[in-house]
Amino acid sequence: MESNGLAHEVGDMCLEATDLWFAYEEGPSVLKGISLEIKVGDFVALIGQNGSGKTTLAKHFNGLLRPSRGRVLLYGEDNREHPVAHLARTVGYVFQNPDHQIFSATTREEIAFGPRNIGLEESEVQQRTEQALEYFDLTAYADHQPAILGFGLRRKVSIAAVYAMRTDVLILDEPTAGLDWKSTHELMQRIVALHRTGHTIILITHDMRLVAEYAPRCLVLRDGNILADDDTREIFRQADLLRETHIELPQICRLARRLEPFNPGRNILTVAEFLEGYGNLAERMR
Amino acid sequence: MPVGVDLYLKRQSWLHRVDPRVKLLFVGATIMILLVIKNVFFMSAALLLVHVIHWSAKMPRGKFLFIWKTLLPIAILISTLWVLFYPTGPPILEIWVIRITVLSLAQGGVLALRITTMAFVVFAWLYTTDHPAVVRSLVKLKVPYEWGLTLALALRYIPTFQGMYGMISEAQQARGLNISQGKGFRRVRALMPIFVAMVISAMRASDQLANALQARAFGASGVERTYLHDIHFRPLDWAYTVFILGVTFLILYMNLRLGFGKHPINLI
Numbered sequence: 001m002e003s004n005g006l007a008h009e010v011g012d013m014c015l016e017a018t019d020l021w022f023a024y025e026e027g028p029s030v031l032k033g034i035s036l037e038i039k040v041g042d043f044v045a046l047i048g049q050n051g052s053g054k055t056t057l058a059k060h061f062n063g064l065l066r067p068s069r070g071r072v073l074l075y076g077e078d079n080r081e082h083p084v085a086h087l088a089r090t091v092g093y094v095f096q097n098p099d100h101q102i103f104s105a106t107t108r109e110e111i112a113f114g115p116r117n118i119g120l121e122e123s124e125v126q127q128r129t130e131q132a133l134e135y136f137d138l139t140a141y142a143d144h145q146p147a148i149l150g151f152g153l154r155r156k157v158s159i160a161a162v163y164a165m166r167t168d169v170l171i172l173d174e175p176t177a178g179l180d181w182k183s184t185h186e187l188m189q190r191i192v193a194l195h196r197t198g199h200t201i202i203l204i205t206h207d208m209r210l211v212a213e214y215a216p217r218c219l220v221l222r223d224g225n226i227l228a229d230d231d232t233r234e235i236f237r238q239a240d241l242l243r244e245t246h247i248e249l250p251q252i253c254r255l256a257r258r259l260e261p262f263n264p265g266r267n268i269l270t271v272a273e274f275l276e277g278y279g280n281l282a283e284r285m286r
Numbered sequence: 287m288p289v290g291v292d293l294y295l296k297r298q299s300w301l302h303r304v305d306p307r308v309k310l311l312f313v314g315a316t317i318m319i320l321l322v323i324k325n326v327f328f329m330s331a332a333l334l335l336v337h338v339i340h341w342s343a344k345m346p347r348g349k350f351l352f353i354w355k356t357l358l359p360i361a362i363l364i365s366t367l368w369v370l371f372y373p374t375g376p377p378i379l380e381i382w383v384i385r386i387t388v389l390s391l392a393q394g395g396v397l398a399l400r401i402t403t404m405a406f407v408v409f410a411w412l413y414t415t416d417h418p419a420v421v422r423s424l425v426k427l428k429v430p431y432e433w434g435l436t437l438a439l440a441l442r443y444i445p446t447f448q449g450m451y452g453m454i455s456e457a458q459q460a461r462g463l464n465i466s467q468g469k470g471f472r473r474v475r476a477l478m479p480i481f482v483a484m485v486i487s488a489m490r491a492s493d494q495l496a497n498a499l500q501a502r503a504f505g506a507s508g509v510e511r512t513y514l515h516d517i518h519f520r521p522l523d524w525a526y527t528v529f530i531l532g533v534t535f536l537i538l539y540m541n542l543r544l545g546f547g548k549h550p551i552n553l554i
């Protein structure tokens with residue numbers, strides 16, 4: 001990707017929540033005193049059971065929800081002071097369901113919608129739109145109606161539409177749900193590329209393989225509280241902690257754990273690491 | 287409002303126990319009366335009465351507020367338009383081209399009260415009757431099952447669409463759509479991305495629903511439906527029916543013969 005125009009240095013404070021409480025009207029508290037820091041350039045996975053509050057928390061980052069108590073700072077400024085349309089310049093949010101945003105007559109217009117909203121020059125809008133189409137292999141569908149594309153393509157359109165806004169922060173709410181393995185990995189490669197150019201990524205997912213493979217940092221939510229916030233490797237070492245919130249490690253991690261007596265001291269997260277550590281196991285067992 | 291919850295609220299109250307057909311009769315009769323009567327005092331009394339009914343049926347305060355919040359803008363708009371554009375009788379206030387009269391105030395009040403009261407009456411029915419009961423009452427009244435189910439599904443989807451509206455509006459705002467910009471036509475244009483996405487989602491949902499119903503053999507021919515919970519008239523329900531019919535005929539008779547409630551201010 002060309003110039004990303006990031007306004008902040010990697011490592012600066014990006015998002016900061018202090019004692020964040022939230023309840024939907026008349027309901028019980030969904031977030032119960034969450035405090036966290038996310039730095040520019042972080043790649044954080046937000047995990048936890050259904051209903052643990054992941055989406056609710058993420059919606060505070062771009063101001064869709066406002067804290068009942070406590071506060072959320074974006075680059076040091078209180079989120080409450082800006083409308084969502086303004087925060088959307090900085091924080092991009094890809095929703096769980098692509099159909100909640102697709103409305104345009106063509107894929108091209110759908111993607112141009114966001115950049116136009118943030119007040120870019122028309123030439124810039126077009127340039128970004130074409131680039132996003134190309135980046136997500138959607139050029140062939142540019143003049144198609146996005147609403148009647150297949151699910152995988154609609155998903156891509158919805159992500160490309162947010163990508164074209166080139167926000168510093170990108171929140172993806174279960175972007176790979178319902179995608180096949182190939183599409184999932186192609187998508188993740190693109191997200192990793194964005195991360196390399198200094199974008200801050202917040203990934204909500206139930207797929208622990210993706211977390212293990214791509215997200216260096218992991219935030220575990222349980223029942224509106226942060227159960228753990230650490231390096232993914234560190235968190236995956238604590239299988240008991242994860243089991244407490246009904247998260248099961250990827251098979252490869254569990255297998256590696258069982259095989260540890262043969263190759264102690266290894267804390268394996270991915271297939272690649274497994275092959276590296278146990279590739280010659282068969283020979284050694286002989 | 288939580289996503290996907292329907293209007294029905296499970297409670298133990300006398301109104302919940304009333305046979306759904308009686309409630310349907312009540313809704314029909316009251317709407318007829320409310321359309322015939324044009325008197326502001328009668329309307330106020332009717333509105334007060336439905337509130338008492340709601341309250342005795344243990345409606346939570348949040349629901350009252352919700353209905354009021356939804357209706358008030360519409361009611362105020364309609365009555366204001368009436369007062370401004372249909373002044374009749376001697377004026378009590380004249381500013382430039384605007385003439386305000388006691389009569390038009392009363393008529394505006396009747397319109398606002400009528401809409402609000404009708405809405406509360408319909409809500410009283412829907413809040414105390416679950417969908418299966420709604421369908422069954424219609425079927426017992428010889429409405430084809432398919433029609434009854436269609437109505438029940440339509441009711442079932444109101445809150446779903448509300449939730450859908452919320453999520454779509456959030457998704458578009460997250461892409462920088464400013465939904466509070468402009469007035470009138472410009473405002474409507476700003477909301478287009480939300481409306482269009484809603485129509486698309488709604489069509490997709492109805493398509494899936496139709497498939498799901500068929501996949502579970504809905505509408506298979508030559509099948510006599512049985513019901514898990516059948517509904518029965520209790521003696522009390524007969525009493526309610528007689529009472530509702532009696533009061534309705536009385537009011538209509540007084541209206542036709544004695545001119546009861548024909549004038550916006552004077553009762554007779």
Ligand SMILES: Nc1ncnc2c1ncn2[C@@H]1O[C@H](COP(=O)(O)OP(=O)(O)OP(=O)(O)O)[C@@H](O)[C@H]1O
Pocket residue numbers: 024025027030048049050051052053054055056057287288289
């Ligand atoms: N609009 C809403 N109104 C009321 N309650 C809500 C609303 N949205 C979510 N909730 C409730 O808040 C809690 C947290 O929901 P949230 O969607 O944040 O969970 P999640 O971790 O994203 O779950 P999932 O993995 O299923 O997406 C749940 O108990 C849910 O029922």
Ligand SMILES: [Mg+2]
Pocket residue numbers: 054055056096173
């Ligand atoms: Mg969620």
